[in-house]
Amino acid sequence: MYYITKTKELLDIDSRLSQRQKDILSSITIEKLKYISDCEKYLSLVNKYKIPFEKQDYIVWIQNAQNPDGCFGFFPKTTSFLENTFHALKALNELRSSPNSIKKCEQFIHSCRTLEGGFGRQTTSVPTLEYSYYAIISLKIIDKMKKCK
Numbered sequence: 001m002y003y004i005t006k007t008k009e010l011l012d013i014d015s016r017l018s019q020r021q022k023d024i025l026s027s028i029t030i031e032k033l034k035y036i037s038d039c040e041k042y043l044s045l046v047n048k049y050k051i052p053f054e055k056q057d058y059i060v061w062i063q064n065a066q067n068p069d070g071c072f073g074f075f076p077k078t079t080s081f082l083e084n085t086f087h088a089l090k091a092l093n094e095l096r097s098s099p100n101s102i103k104k105c106e107q108f109i110h111s112c113r114t115l116e117g118g119f120g121r122q123t124t125s126v127p128t129l130e131y132s133y134y135a136i137i138s139l140k141i142i143d144k145m146k147k148c149k
Contacts, residue, residue, distance in 0.1 A: 002041040040091040070104025086134040
């Protein structure tokens with residue numbers, strides 16, 4: 001549903017949901033969403049279509065997924081990667097919240113910068129355009145969060 005909605009937005013096509021689609025979104029709980037990226041996409045949809053949900057449950061779940069290194073894995077207690085951090089920050093931004101430690105998160109992202117100037121998936125990885133995008137957008141979200149505090 002997320003990608004269909006985004007495609008319709010790009011093509012300037014009416015992206016209203018049917019009642020059945022709204023019911024499906026309403027029935028989803030945090031327990032049904034395994035990955036942080038799924039959570040981010042879900043939150044994007046429920047906010048766009050103004051579908052009620054338990055906001056605090058999502059904030060707590062995402063914040064609890066922050067690792068001691070400051071960033072996020074695919075789900076709580078998994079290895080930190082830049083793409084998951086990007087999705088966690090986007091989700092927290094949708095929720096008007098922030099990570100438990102913005103400073104550690106920002107430090108992790110900066111640690112993914114390579115000598116070549118781009119960003120890799122982790123501290124010791126090859127830079128790519130994709131991960132450089134994740135890093136730059138993540139840092140922009142962090143700047144916005146810091147201004148709101």
